[in-house]
Structures are given as structure tokens and as C-alpha cells.
Amino acid sequence: MTTHTTNPAKQEEFAGRMVQVLNDACLGHLCSLGHRARLFDTMAGLPPSTSDQIAVTTGLDERYVREWLGGMTVGGIVEYTPEDGTYRLPPEHAASLTRAAGPDNLASFMQDLALIGIVEDEVFQAFREGGGVPYSSYPRFQELQAEETARVYDAALIDAVIPLAPGLTERLREGIDSLDIGTGQGHAVNLLAKAFPNSRFRGVDISETGIAAARREAEGLGLQNVRFDVSDTAEVSGDYDLITAFDVIHDLARPAQVLASVAAALRDNGTFLMGDIDASSKLEENLDHPLGPALYTFSVFYCMTVSLGEGGAGLGTVWGRQTAQRMLAEVGFDDVTVRQVDGDILNVYYVARKKR
């Protein structure tokens, strides 16, 4: 008979950690509200202020603001002075919580927590019955995704990501044909089209709301060299010098087929630039990943599950570098470099070419 001995100190320590998990998960939801209600942005510009002053400045209901401030205070995010009842957001904290922080704004990411909560019943059902969850079950997905990635593209796409491919900036300046698959709200494509007026850009996505937003932005910018289509990546064809896929391939139902179509649609000396999650394909190598739990959570609640919902491969968010490189090699990309850019905490970039 096996006897199970427990180590009381280990048990107590773990219980404490679980309490912290509960508290931090709750704080994540409060941070999401703080971002949406612009409470962090406002407080960053205020001297120590009362809940009344913060409510008036933000145009919010004081009772809600005060309760939110309570959570923020006991959670160590906001500082409180009981003598005069004022709250302060230290600049060191604002640096991770405000829109002004750009790619460093982690409060924006917290909005995903509420989004994935909406589908928990459907995900739970899939645990028991298999299958997945359709894209239509995720309201606000396109909006949140665009908000999260636009900050990175604004900061780094033209000056840091594109130069990862040797000579690409120069070719874009001269004029080439470029396609972005799974473009979402198309912000990356619009930035490229604006920066490189001699090149021709196309973005495709299955999301009608995503493509509608992409077209609106292009129109607002008066861009003549960009076109957006509602289209399935499974139908990628044509002749392109550059194909990009940002945070898309692991979500797809048929990633291998799409990668093969991408390889076939590239002209000689064409480049496939694939931004995807920075992780290892081996679980044991992700133990110290700073975003490890978040990545597996997003996978269970979205990336793996939307793919399985279409009867797909279900690669998952953490498909990792090794699997990505193997799949690129399998469709004929025999020259692949993997690079990172400062300020993008989520992704690595695969610069893939075929030697001909």
C-alpha cells in the first residue's frame, strides 16, 4: 500500500500561492476596467486626489470609482493616504498601465480576461465533448486584438520588424506586391501602405468586422495602394514578393495547407515574414517563460479552441519555434531566420525564403 506523506510547510506555502492567484486574477479584471474607463490614464496626470476628484475628472460614478480604488490600493497598484483620503498612481506603476506607455501598457491585455470568461461554458463543453468554439462567440475580439497589436506596429513595424529581412525596406521603397493574411483590422497593412507608397498591399481576413475596420482606416488615410478582402487564407493564391502573417498561423484550422499556399504564391526571391508567439515547442523549456501561464490560458480559451472549432489542427498558442521551423521547412522554406524586436514581448519573427 502506498502511503502519502504531506509536507505541511509545502502545503501551506502552496495554499498561500493559490490565494495570491485568486487575488491577482481579480486585480486583472479591475485593471481591465481601469484601462477601459481611462482611470489609469487620468490618475497618471493628477496629483494625489480623492475619489470625488477622480470621479469628476473621469466623468465616472464616484461610488464605483471608490470601490475600484479600494481594490487597487489593497492590490498594491495605487497608493492611499488615509489622512486626507487621497489616492495616487505612482509614475513607476503608470509606466505599465497607461495608454501613454504604448507597447508597455499591460492593462490593455487584461481586457482579454473578461473576453475569455464569456466563452467558459462553451470551452467547458468542448473539454467533455471535443470540438471547439466559433469565432462568433468572441464579441470585441477584433477590437481588442487590434488595440493590442497596433501599439507594437506603431512603435516597431516600419523601423524594426521590416528591416529584419535584409533588403526588404529598399524593395518596398522601390515597389513590390505584398499580402497580409489574417490581417484583422489591417492596421499593419495600412502602416506599410502609408510608409511605402510605391508598393501595392492587400490584406485578407475571414472577419467582416475586421475588414470593414481596415477599409475605414485606409479610407481615412486616403491610401490608394491598399485593398482589403474578406477571404479565407485557405484560398491564398497569386504572385507576391512579400507575404506577412502576424499572430495568425497557429490559430488556423489548416496551417500546413496555408503555409504551402503561401510558399506557392511567392515570387522568386520573395519573403514570408511570420510574426508568432515566442515560446518553445517543449513544455519543459517554457517553465520560466514570463508569460507562460497567460499563453496556455489564451490557447485553451481562444487560439487552440477556435481552430478545433473548425475541425482544425489546434496547434495552440504555444506551438513554438521548433514546430514552426519544421512546418516552414516542410513547405520548402529552406532559409529561415528567427529574430526578435525590442518592445514586442510576445512575438518572434520568422524571415522565411526559398533558395531557388
Ligand SMILES: C[S@@+](CC[C@H](N)C(=O)[O-])C[C@H]1O[C@@H](n2cnc3c(N)ncnc32)[C@H](O)[C@@H]1O
Ligand atoms: C490573432 S488575430 C491577428 C490579427 C492581426 N494579424 C493582428 O496582428 O492584429 C488572427 C486573425 O486571423 C483571422 N483568421 C483566422 N482564420 C482565418 C482564415 N481561415 N482565413 C482568414 N483569416 C483567418 C482571424 O479572423 C483573426 O483576425
